[in-house]
Amino acid sequence: MAAPRPYDLVLFGATGFTGGLTAGYLARAAPEGCRWALAGRDEKRLAAVRARLAAVDPRCADLPLLVADAADRASLRAVAASARVVVSTVGPYLWHGEPLVAACAETGTDYVDLTGEPEFVDRMYLRHHERAVASGARLVHACGFDSVPHDLGVLFTVDELLRRGGPVGRLAVEGFVRAGGTVSGGTFASALTAFSRPRATARAARERRAVEPRPKGRLVRTPTGTPGRSRAARAWTVPLPTIDPQVVGRSAAALERYGPDFTYRHYAAVRRLPVALAGVAAVAGLAAAAQLPALRRALSALRRPGEGPGPEQRARSWFTVRFAARADDGRSVVTEVSGGDPGYTETAVMLAEAALCLAYDDLPETSGQVTTAVAMGRPLVDRLVAAGLRFAVLDAPPAAAPGRAAGRR
Numbered sequence: 001m002a003a004p005r006p007y008d009l010v011l012f013g014a015t016g017f018t019g020g021l022t023a024g025y026l027a028r029a030a031p032e033g034c035r036w037a038l039a040g041r042d043e044k045r046l047a048a049v050r051a052r053l054a055a056v057d058p059r060c061a062d063l064p065l066l067v068a069d070a071a072d073r074a075s076l077r078a079v080a081a082s083a084r085v086v087v088s089t090v091g092p093y094l095w096h097g098e099p100l101v102a103a104c105a106e107t108g109t110d111y112v113d114l115t116g117e118p119e120f121v122d123r124m125y126l127r128h129h130e131r132a133v134a135s136g137a138r139l140v141h142a143c144g145f146d147s148v149p150h151d152l153g154v155l156f157t158v159d160e161l162l163r164r165g166g167p168v169g170r171l172a173v174e175g176f177v178r179a180g181g182t183v184s185g186g187t188f189a190s191a192l193t194a195f196s197r198p199r200a201t202a203r204a205a206r207e208r209r210a211v212e213p214r215p216k217g218r219l220v221r222t223p224t225g226t227p228g229r230s231r232a233a234r235a236w237t238v239p240l241p242t243i244d245p246q247v248v249g250r251s252a253a254a255l256e257r258y259g260p261d262f263t264y265r266h267y268a269a270v271r272r273l274p275v276a277l278a279g280v281a282a283v284a285g286l287a288a289a290a291q292l293p294a295l296r297r298a299l300s301a302l303r304r305p306g307e308g309p310g311p312e313q314r315a316r317s318w319f320t321v322r323f324a325a326r327a328d329d330g331r332s333v334v335t336e337v338s339g340g341d342p343g344y345t346e347t348a349v350m351l352a353e354a355a356l357c358l359a360y361d362d363l364p365e366t367s368g369q370v371t372t373a374v375a376m377g378r379p380l381v382d383r384l385v386a387a388g389l390r391f392a393v394l395d396a397p398p399a400a401a402p403g404r405a406a407g408r409r
Contacts, residue, residue, distance in 0.1 A: 006082050007035050008359045010066060012100060013089035014038040015045040017308035018114065018144075020052075021348035022089060027053040027060050029352060029387070031360070039066040039079050070096040077103040080111075087355045088113040092193040093120040101128055101139060108135035110358045114351050116146030117194050118243045122204035125369045126211070133368040140375050142247055143354040144347035148372055149321045149389075150175055150244040150266070151251055152381050153337040155373040156391050157323040158258055161333050168259040170328035174225070175248075176233035176269035177240060179342050181309070181317035196291060215253045218260045222249040225265035232324035232334060237267035251373035259327075269322070308344060317341035322394070332395075339389040346389065353383040 013019040046065040053060035068075035080103035093115040104111040105128040222245040245266040252258040319342035326332040339346045361379040
C-alpha cells in the first residue's frame with residue numbers, strides 16, 4: 001500500500017490574480033482537517049499570500065509553502081508526488097501548463113485547472129491521457145467558467161428530461177450564454193494565444209480525433225449554430241467559439257444517458273441586435289490582430305498577467321446560461337445556471353470546489369483526461385449550489401417548482 005501523501009490539495013499559482021482568489025476561497029471553504037499548501041516560484045510572494053489569508057483566518061498562518069517553477073520539472077514532480085489533488089492557475093497553459101500535467105499523470109495525482117485553450121487540452125490528451133489511465137490520475141481541465149456551468153448545466157438538463165419520462169432517443173440541447181464582467185491579464189493572454197494559433201489548434205483537434213475512441217452505436221455532434229433570434233433565449237444569438245461545446249460533447253460521448261443521438265449548439269445571447277453585431281466584429285478583429293506579432297505584443301501590453309478587476313467591479317458582474325432541450329418524443333425542458341462574477345469570483349469557487357470534490361467525495365471510478373460531468377457530475381453540482389450558484393428548472397409545473405430550484409439569483 002502506498003504511503004499517505006502529506007497534502008490533500010496543493011494550489012499552484014497562488015500568487016496570481018485568480019490563484020489568489022482561489023486561495024481566499026479555500027481558506028473559507030476547505031473542511032476542518034484539510035491538509036493544503038500554496039505553491040509557486042517566489043517564496044516571498046507566497047508568504048505574502050499566506051499573510052493575507054491569515055488576516056482572515058489565523059489558522060492559515062501555518063500553511064506550508066512549496067517553491068516550484070513551471071519550467072523546473074523536478075520541482076513540479078515533487079509537488080505532484082506530495083498531493084492527492086493539484087490545482088493549477090498558471091497560464092497561458094499552452095506555454096506553462098504541460099510539465100505539471102505530466103508530473104500528475106506520472107505520479108497518479110488528480111489535477112484540475114481553469115484553461116479554456118482547446119489546443120492545450122487536445123495536446124494533453126495526446127501526450128498524457130494513457131499515462132494517467134495507467135497511474136489512476138484524473139486530469140480535469142476547464143474547471144472554471146470554461147466550462148463548468150455549460151458542462152454541468154447540460155448534465156443537469158439531461159437528468160431533468162430523464163426524470164420526466166425515462167431514456168431519450170434523439171436529443172438536441174442549445175446553450176445560451178449571457179454575462180457581464182471584464183477580463184484579467186491572464187485570461188486575455190490565454191485568449192490571444194488561442195487566437196494566434198488557428199492552424200495548430202485545428203491540427204491538434206484532428207490528431208486527437210484520429211486516436212480518441214468514439215462511442216459505439218451512438219452519435220454525438222456539436223455543430224456550429226447559425227445566428228438569429230431565439231425564442232428560448234429571448235434574445236439575438238450568435239455562435240460562441242469557445243471550448244465549451246467540445247467539453248459538452250466529450251461528456252455526452254462518455255455518458256450513455258445523453259442518449260443514442262445527441263446534439264449540442266452553443267451561443268452568446270444578446271438582447272439588442274447592434275450589440276450582437278458589435279461583439280462579432282470585436283472578436284473577429286481580435287482574432288485577426290492576433291495573427292500579427294507586432295499587434296499581438298501591443299494588445300498583450302494592455303493588460304498584464306496578474307492584473308484583474310477589483311472587488312467593486314466583480315460585485316457588479318454576473319452570468320446566466322440558459323439551456324433548452326427537446327427530445328424526439330416531444331419532451332422538452334428549459335433550465336438555467338446563474339451566478340455572480342463569472343471570470344474570477346465564481347471561477348475561483350468552481351475550481352476550488354472541483355478540487356475538494358475530487359479529494360473528498362464518493363465519485364465514479366475514472367482516470368485519464370475526463371470532464372467535470374464524467375469525473376464529478378451531480379456531487380459537484382450539489383457543491384456549487386451549496387456555494388451559492390443557482391441550477392434551476394425554469395418550466396417546472398407550479399407544484400414541483402420549489403423543489404427544483406436551489407441557491408440564489
